[in-house]
Amino acid sequence: MERLQKVIAHAGIASRRKAEELILEGRVTVNGKVVKELGIKVTGSDRIEVSGIPLEREEPVYFLFYKPRGVISSVKDEKGRKVVTDYFEQIKQRIYPVGRLDFDTSGALLLTNDGEFANLLMHPSSEVEKVYVAKVKGIPVKEKLRSLEKGVHLEDGKTAPARVKLLSLDKKKQTSIIELAIHEGRNRQVRRMFEAIGHPVLKLKRERYGTLTLHGLNSGDFKELTPHEVKQLRTLAMGKK
Structure with missing residues (x-):
């Protein structure tokens, strides 16, 4: 589950702060009911409307990226340094890294637009090795x-x-x-x-x-995960839940 204002912002409707204003103004409905609380969380199956217009969510995408050394695990950097999403400019979805690798560490990094999936993998009880x-x-x-x-x-x-x-x-x-x-x-x-x-x-x-290796990838390359690979990661992450 994700916070409503985050879902609205991620859909490209407005910034997160503006999304909070829309909620407080009573312009957002979830499953037909007006929501005015900022703390509410929603699932992927909830129907959300902003000012009477249904929210269209992006299709979830999942990537394995071979992060080079000297690249920031973020979607932007205040110092203007290269970030991981610079390698995904042809991808239209608004993706972000799952966790992070240090600036001077290379290797396997996941990126997705699926917040529920990302939170599952980053949970302290996650069994993903x-x-x-x-x-x-x-x-x-x-x-x-x-x-x-x-x-x-x-x-x-x-x-x-x-x-x-x-x-x-x-x-x-x-x-x-x-x-x-x-x-x-x-x-x-x-x-x-x-x-x-x-x-x-x-x-x-x-x-x-988890089950994913860098086989076949060079530094700076990425590949989209198959549904089976995504399912395997979910299963591993839920090991002790």
Whole structure:
């Protein structure tokens, strides 16, 4: 479910602030009833009219994007930096990223115009696993890798159990390549986890999101998800609900 003013704004009728004014003025109906409360939430099946005109909602679309490093996970940036939606200029729907990848992190990122789907995936109880490959400074001993598996203490609490695999190491350069699989999505979590064990990240890429991989995509490419892929993600996200 999404807030009514957000749905109106997303349909391109008005800005969210203007949509709030329309609601307060009694010019919006939901299923034939006038709504004057800003907190109300609606579903995709609700009939919404603004000033007597039915609201036409966009068809939901879902994309997997191979985000390059140096791109902002947003629809706009006040500093004029490149954002992920710059790669989707030919897409007419008003899409936005599901969660985010840091400016200096590359890899799998989902974009959609389906707010319910996005909220489901970003919910703290979501069971969607994300797999990262990190190049870190130094060569961690087994005990440190085990601590990542059990969970490490960060300033916002202990992390959930993770899967960890040492892929390769370079004794000369004193660096390691490590695969880390988590289902949480805290801010800069992977980087903070490696910092907590004393091995800061030098380079980071998200290789997999749920059942989706970057296979066949180059940096900056995207593909539309199939209905089956969308259903798989929904099922994974609802694992413990």
